[in-house]
Amino acid sequence: MNRALDTLAAWLLGLLWIAPLAYAAWAAFHPPAYATRFDLFAPLTLANFAQAWASAPFAQYFVNTFTLVTMVLVAQFVLATLAAYAFARFTFPGRDLLFMLVLLQLMVMPDVLIVENYRSMSALGIRDTVFAVGLPYFASAFGIFLLRQTFKTVPRELEEAARMEGASALQVLMKVYVPLAKPMYVAYGLVSVSHHWNNFLWPLIITNSVESRPLTVGLQVFSSTDQGIDWSIITAATLISAAPLLVAFLLFQRQFVQSFMRAGIR
Incomplete structure (x- = not known):
């Protein structure tokens, strides 16, 4: 009985998750007249994608976003690896207190720090740059915690x-x-790439030019037109932006699920 309920709950959650994506796919691949009504015989088209790509500098947005997520991920890997190794295998005064402070950082919402981060970026003179978008996220408490838990399971005999x-x-x-x-x-x-690929509020505040805006901020151009909202174009632009993340998740979904299952068991 419990297994049947778990299966039903999983199906319901899956349907809730896929419904917006299914609508986006329907509206993006059909003419605007069919964006809000279902018709089995509706013609398919790629014109919405062509129009969306031509309506915004997607090439620049993609370059900015790839630069951002790569820069942040490399910095997080380096800093989190070194910190996690120190917390897992070294003994030094105040280690437990420092690690507790790292865990406390997980409870602080990033939006709370927006004003101070903005002041810091202004003082450094790097506003409206991709570097300013990523700098506040270079150190990751979540990454330190996950890697520390993993490093602690490595047998000391291998290190010796x-x-x-x-x-x-x-x-x-x-x-x-x-x-x-x-x-x-x-x-x-x-997790990191997905978060920074989809992050909107901080990039919106710290950037004001095409040269530094990521995809999420660039997409707002489609919802601020004088002609009204064209759902076919908006959904096409959204799919263009989300496609790399969907492909990455499909390629690495097994490693993703297994890794977090192991982390939970520990």
């Missing part, structure tokens, strides 16, 4: 064997811990 071979602490980290944590890196990478 590497040290007996003359490996330094950094070499042990790169040759022992990082390879064993690859599934977690994949899972966290998907």
Whole structure:
């Protein structure tokens, strides 16, 4: 009985999740006249995608977004790896207190820090840049927590064997811990990329030019036209923006689910 209820709940949640995507696909691949009504014989078209691409500088938005998510992900991997290794394998005064402060950061909503982050970016003179969009997110408490949990499960015998071979602490980290944590890196990478790909409020506030705006901010041009809202064009532009994330998730969904299941078990 419980299994049947779990299955039913999963199906209902799945339908709720896929309904907006199904509507977006319907409206994007059909003429505007069919955007709000269902017709099995409605003609298919790619004109909405062509018009959406021509209506905004998508090439620049994609470049900005790819630059942003790559920059943030690399910084988070480096900083979170070093911090997680220190918290997992080194003993030093105040370690537990520092880790508690890291966990407390998880409870702080990023929107609370928008004003101070804006002041900081202004003081540094980097407003309206892709770097300013990503800088506040370079350090990730979530990434530190996940990698620390993973590193703590690595047998100490492997580290001791590497040290007996003359490996330094950094070499042990790169040759022992990082390879064993690859599934977690994949899972966290998907989370990080998805979050910063879809982040809207902070990029909207800190940028005001095409040269630095990511896709999410660029999409607002489709909802501020004098001709009214054309759902076919909006959904086409949305699918263009979301396509890379959907492909990435489909390619790595198994590693994504398995990694977080293992993290939960620990």
